[in-house]
Amino acid sequence: MTDSPPPSSRAEHRPSVAYSRLMAASAVGMIVFGASVAIPSVCLEAIGRELHLNFEQRGLLTTARMGALLVSLLVVGYLGDRLGKRHFLFWGAVLIAAGQAATARAAGYVALLGANAVSGLGKGVMEALVNPLVAQLNPRASARVLNIINGLFSVGLVLAALTTGEVLQAGGSWRLPFWLWVPPALVCAGLFLTRRYPAVEAAHREAGRPRRFLTDPLFWPLLIGMVLGGGCEAGLTSWGPNFVEHELGASARGGAWTMVLFGAFMAAGRFTGSGVVMLVTPLRLMTASAAACALVTLGLYFVEGLWGAWVLFALSGLFVACFWPTILALASDNIATGSASLFALLAAAGIAGCVIFPWAIGTLGDAFGLRGGVLLLPGSMVMQVLVLAAASRLIARRGSR
Helix, strand or coil: CCCCCCCCHHHCHHHHHHHHHHHHHHHHHHHHHHHHHHHHHHHHHHHHHHHCCCHHHHHHHHHHHHHHHHHHHHHHHHHHHHHCCHHHHHHHHHHHHHHHHHHHHCCCHHHHHHHHHHHHHHHHHHHHHHHHHHHHHCCCCHHHHHHHHHHHHHHHHHHHHHHHHHHHHCCCCCHHHHHHCHHHHHHHHHHCCCCCCCCCCHHHHHCCCHHHHHCCCCHHHHHHHHHHHHHHHHHHHHHHHHHHHHHHCCCHHHHHHHHHHHHHHHHHHHHHHHHHCCCCCHHHHHHHHHHHHHHHHHHHHHCCCHHHHHHHHHHHHHHHCCHHHHHHHHHHHHCCCCCHHHHHHHHHHHHHHHHHHHHHHHHHHHHHCHHHHCCHHHHHHHHHHHHHHHHHHHHHHHHCC
């Protein structure tokens, strides 16, 4: 069953109520999304100690979550416009709540992996459908409103990191923060049950033929760029608190502030990115950011103090922020304007990076120490510079025709 169209003019108050509820649901959903990413990262050291997990096992928790997210993103992204968004979004929020509760109750590693996968399925729904829904609700101001909605992800990241760090610092169980964010997820689910959703035009369902851009040479460097950018971001978020606690002896509060600073600076980077591209080209912005991010993340191998690590993680958040939205914009401008299929495939590539990098850092950490593991991050940014150079040549060649 497809989403219901807006009601007729005789009930003009209803679209207003539905709009407000759906925008509120989207805002709460993105905050909960960000929170559900931050909590496992801040708690990772405590979880590892209690359940006696090595670095590889800790990394696999994020991999399980992001792998399930990737599957959900692709399936729900395809079905959402065809079957309607309402029930998918409701059950997506419920799955996030269920995953949080199951994590809090997990008694062993296998149960913990399953709980992370359940949470990831719900997050995939949010990734697939919230942005298209917001764009439909705000057709004349989609860029502005989408920036605000996506900025709320980082707000959730910061709020959850702060509260979780304080709970752990006070001696509370790592399980408590997961319970604290179950009610907001359920509130979000209830808001998504609004009956009136914007109707999906048939043209939008058919937009974006994959063959058109899969055969475009520019698509492939952009795809690789999404893997590298998403992977670097996930590596920083999933290992940041654990890194400062394990390598620098920081407290749980110190680990949480690592996430707070990273999230705040990432939000700042995304909010200001649209202004920066008015002054320089998107490719120059990303190339400079990749080079700076390579230097900053390389510093993590050598850092000896908590304050220095905080500065490095904050700057990492600032420099890694631009890749996801800017690569999508570059693809839209040069391959297929506004193609939902194009965006879904590139987003899936970014999520694939989020699956691979946390596990890879953990595996390298077991072999060479966690400082050795994080060397994957500057290496990925050096590769990003090369990938962006290839994309730049392809775009220049296209413009000269």
